[in-house]
Amino acid sequence: DQQVKQNSPSLSVQEGRISILNCDYTNSMFDYFLWYKKYPAEGPTFLISISSIKDKNEDGRFTVFLNKSAKHLSLHIVPSQPGDSAVYFCAASSTPGGTSYGKLTFGQGTILTVHP
Amino acid sequence: DAMVIQNPRYQVTQFGKPVTLSCSQTLNHNVMYWYQQKSSQAPKLLFHYYDKDFNNEADTPDNFQSRRPNTSFCFLDIRSPGLGDAAMYLCATSRGTGTGGTDTQYFGPGTRLTVL
Numbered sequence: 001d002q003q004v005k006q007n008s009p010s011l012s013v014q015e016g017r018i019s020i021l022n023c024d025y026t027n028s029m030f031d032y033f034l035w036y037k038k039y040p041a042e043g044p045t046f047l048i049s050i051s052s053i054k055d056k057n058e059d060g061r062f063t064v065f066l067n068k069s070a071k072h073l074s075l076h077i078v079p080s081q082p083g084d085s086a087v088y089f090c091a092a093s094s095t096p097g098g099t100s101y102g103k104l105t106f107g108q109g110t111i112l113t114v115h116p
Numbered sequence: 117d118a119m120v121i122q123n124p125r126y127q128v129t130q131f132g133k134p135v136t137l138s139c140s141q142t143l144n145h146n147v148m149y150w151y152q153q154k155s156s157q158a159p160k161l162l163f164h165y166y167d168k169d170f171n172n173e174a175d176t177p178d179n180f181q182s183r184r185p186n187t188s189f190c191f192l193d194i195r196s197p198g199l200g201d202a203a204m205y206l207c208a209t210s211r212g213t214g215t216g217g218t219d220t221q222y223f224g225p226g227t228r229l230t231v232l
Contacts, residue, residue: 002158
């Protein structure tokens with residue numbers, strides 16, 4: 001049972017336009033949501049995150065929106081650049097009782113291609 | 117540069133022949149994780165160490181074992197690889213402090229395992 005889903009395997013966008021990547025989750029115990037970006041031959045790198053107590057977090061060109069009632073989050077990239085072309089993974093974190101760190105549950109990833 | 121290093125990057129083994137994948141880190145992080153990622157699927161957490169404490173995921177097959185002889189190194193042992201174990205294996209580290217979502221995980225580039 002996949003608890004974090006990215007239903008779009010790929011997305012193609014023109015340079016300068018907005019990229020919107022979507023993610024749905026089922027486990028209401030998740031308390032933090034993250035986006036990771038992965039280039040070929042490299043490991044995923046952290047991009048941006050949002051706590052479940054917020055509905056928006058912005059960092060430069062990247063904004064993550066969280067809709068808890070719909071169990072949905074999205075990543076907006078404005079404006080999109082060719083260097084943004086990568087695989088984007090949505091991840092959700094829950095904090096096991098008694099620990100000070102969390103375990104991540106990932107989605108399958110969305111391949112973003114930004115055309116010049 | 118502080119980083120997470122995985123060796124080898126590509127590993128070929130024969131069906132049933134034990135194989136060991138290596139991960140090292142220069143970040144001095146407390147937590148080390150192993151993920152399995154099959155083609156077009158989400159990375160799936162196999163187990164993690166908090167310092168010397170080993171934490172196995174409930175659905176990780178017994179065929180997969182791990183060792184962490186010191187802070188810097190962590191190994192993934194696959195005792196009898198099957199064809200279904202062919203995948204990308206990702207190692208990650210985190211400080212192990214703060215709430216789960218703020219405890220950023222840093223990933224290595226992965227080892228791609230082929231089972232013949």
